[in-house]
Amino acid sequence: xxxxxxxxxxxxxxxxxxxxxxxxxxxxxxxxxxxxxxxxxxxxxxxxxxxxxxxxxxxxxxxxxxxxxxxxxxxxxxxxxxxxxxxxxxxxxxxxxxxxxxxxxxxxxxxxxxxxxxxxxxxxxxxxxxxxxxxxxxxxxxxxxxxxxxxxxxxxxxxxxxxxxxxxxxxxxxxxxxxxxxxxxxxxxxxxxxxxxxxxxxxxxxxxxxxxxxxxxxxxxxxxxxxxxxxxxxxxxxxxxxxxxxxxxxxxxxxxxxxxxxxxxxxxxxxxxxxxxxxxxxxxxxxxxxxxxxxxxxxxxxxxxxxxxxxxxxxxxxxxxxxxxxxxxxxxxxxxxxxxxxxxxxxxxxxxxxxxxxxxxxxxxxxxxxxxxxxxxxxxxxxxxxxxxxxxxxxxxxxxxxxxxxxxxxxxxxxxxxxxxxxxxxxxxxxxxxx
Numbered sequence: 001x002x003x004x005x006x007x008x009x010x011x012x013x014x015x016x017x018x019x020x021x022x023x024x025x026x027x028x029x030x031x032x033x034x035x036x037x038x039x040x041x042x043x044x045x046x047x048x049x050x051x052x053x054x055x056x057x058x059x060x061x062x063x064x065x066x067x068x069x070x071x072x073x074x075x076x077x078x079x080x081x082x083x084x085x086x087x088x089x090x091x092x093x094x095x096x097x098x099x100x101x102x103x104x105x106x107x108x109x110x111x112x113x114x115x116x117x118x119x120x121x122x123x124x125x126x127x128x129x130x131x132x133x134x135x136x137x138x139x140x141x142x143x144x145x146x147x148x149x150x151x152x153x154x155x156x157x158x159x160x161x162x163x164x165x166x167x168x169x170x171x172x173x174x175x176x177x178x179x180x181x182x183x184x185x186x187x188x189x190x191x192x193x194x195x196x197x198x199x200x201x202x203x204x205x206x207x208x209x210x211x212x213x214x215x216x217x218x219x220x221x222x223x224x225x226x227x228x229x230x231x232x233x234x235x236x237x238x239x240x241x242x243x244x245x246x247x248x249x250x251x252x253x254x255x256x257x258x259x260x261x262x263x264x265x266x267x268x269x270x271x272x273x274x275x276x277x278x279x280x281x282x283x284x285x286x287x288x289x290x291x292x293x294x295x296x297x298x299x300x301x302x303x304x305x306x307x308x309x310x311x312x313x314x315x316x317x318x319x320x321x322x323x324x325x326x327x328x329x330x331x332x333x334x335x336x337x338x339x340x341x342x343x344x345x346x347x348x349x350x351x352x353x354x355x356x357x358x359x360x361x362x363x364x365x366x367x368x369x370x371x372x373x374x375x376x377x378x379x380x381x382x383x384x385x386x387x388x389x390x391x392x393x394x395x396x397x398x399x400x401x402x403x404x405x406x407x408x409x410x411x412x413x414x415x416x417x418x419x420x421x422x423x424x425x426x427x428x429x430x431x432x433x434x435x
Contacts, residue, residue, distance in 0.1 A: 011230025
């Protein structure tokens with residue numbers, strides 16, 4: 001399985017995403033052809049090789065539609081958030097003036113477009129029909145976020161700066177690049193959104209800006225040390241629109257690496273988005289889990305049974321209790337819960353609600369599991385399910401389902417161990433050796 005990982009330790013912007021994908025192997029000429037009528041001429045889009053805090057990266061550039069060419073964030077042009085030009089303002093702090101990559105004699109007009117305007121442009125691209133539909137879906141989601149922030153309808157919303165030609169190119173180009181790469185599993189890291197505030201025509205807002213925050217709903221984010229806006233609306237849209245899951249780098253054999261550069265060069269960290277592309281490593285099927293623990297020494301022991309049932313019903317992978325000695329020589333119980341990371345809040349809420357503990361601790365860990373499946377064998381007393389576990393196709397464990405053995409033992413007045421033996425004999429006689 002081909003896997004692609006977005007490493008968003010320095011946030012994400014539309015030009016950074018497309019720059020990273022080009023750096024990883026998608027050619028600029030292919031992107032130009034896919035853009036079709038969007039890229040008015042070959043000179044409309046280009047790439048530059050730049051360095052960000054010692055890391056060589058690809059900067060994707062577009063001859064935009066904005067003007068005047070030199071301005072600060074405290075202007076009053078009415079853009080949706082202060083990250084007003086994905087290519088010319090990437091990772092700049094409000095108040096800084098910006099150096100543009102396009103010729104200074106160029107003058108561009110400020111463009112606002114509706115979703116219908118953008119959809120017509122997308123239809124003029126050379127994307128496949130599936131790609132065009134995907135690009136339209138992304139812009140519809142962006143429009144919904146903007147409409148919700150500004151209290152208007154989707155039909156009335158104007159996509160200001162992210163509706164300019166450069167941002168449209170970022171999104172359409174990324175759709176094409178992702179289709180070209182053909183990754184079957186797409187994972188992203190938590191996103192560094194930066195910190196501090198941003199100034200917009202509507203006032204000063206905390207990072208992330210309102211539309212960006214809506215697009216990042218349900219995605220893991222954190223505030224980095226840089227007091228700047230690190231994730232743009234387009235960056236948030238593309239990462240959350242493509243990532244099927246969030247977390248650490250999955251087990252993989254890396255074949256391609258790409259770095260997409262933002263505009264600003266920080267002193268203490270590379271302002272780049274990293275992309276890792278490769279094949280899933282079947283020999284290292286590790287998964288991330290969260291382990292939640294609480295020590296309890298003052299609770300009715302009858303409640304422990306109810307607690308375990310409820311945690312398991314809510315999706316815990318395992319729940320177990322360990323006798324411990326606590327302060328003041330009190331015997332106590334260590335509650336341990338293993339769950340998927342996205343279940344942590346649910347598990348923690350249940351522990352606080354159902355027990356007497358006043359605090360929990362948790363940590364994320366990697367675990368490796370054997371491949372598992374269930375097969376059914378027929379014995380003289382009935383059918384029994386066999387749980388089979390293997391690695392790299394070689395069966396390492398096989399065990400009868402105990403509930404099946406107990407049920408058949410009761411029906412035939414036999415010891416459960418006898419039914420277990422019958423089930424294993426049937427399994428071995430069937431010659432099952434590979435998963």
